Amino acid sequence: MGLREDFRNALGSIADAMPDATHRLRHGENEQGPVVQSRSRDFAETVSETEPAEVTRVIANAENFPTLDDGEAVELDGSLRVVTSLKTDPVGATFTVGLSAEFEKTPAAYRGCRRENGSRRDFNHALDVLTLENGTADNFSDALAPTYATAYVVAIRKEDWPEKTNPEPSDTIEIAKDGYAVALKVSTATRHDGWFILKCRTRG
Secondary structure (H helix, E strand, O other): OOHHHHHHHHHHHHHHHOHHHEEEEEEOOOEEEEEEEOOOOOOOOOOOOOOOOOOEEEEEEHHHOOOOOOOOEEEEOOEEEEEEEEEEOOOOOEEEEEEOOOOEEEEEEEEEEEEEOOEEEEEEEEEEEEEEEEEEOOOOOOOOOOOOOEEEEEEEEHHHOOOOOOOOOOOEEEEEEOOEEEEEEEEEEEEEOOEEEEEEEEOO
């Protein structure tokens, strides 16, 4: 029996002995499997516009997740998270996966424009998105006085996206937050398997 098998068996034994700490992780359409909650408390505390804060870690069998990487969208027990860190054991049998907080389902109005065949087309769609507030974004250096924006990560399931073109930077999203309308501007848009992951910031 090799070291990789020893690591995998140890992970299976932990899952059997601690069912309350065992969860189900899903990545894309075909990668899924049981994971065990890590007891490590050494989570990343820095919150930035580009990387969500890490709030929990799980240990996974590496062979169940061959394409998993930092920044990917995953589902932990059905709730959407973003992978904030990914470390492998010395023999490559298991992953320790850092995860963001759970995204919240939020009704939204998504607006944008596209230039097609030499003409401009504006669109405005009502759809449900998943949002994760992500701290204070960088201040705007061209402002007369220092002003600050709140960073958000927004996730849209691909099957819910109503447009033929993908989300793009400079699109805007209006969401309701604590009873108030909050306008977000898309900074980056990335597709991860069945999800679009958008980095956004509030706009005045």
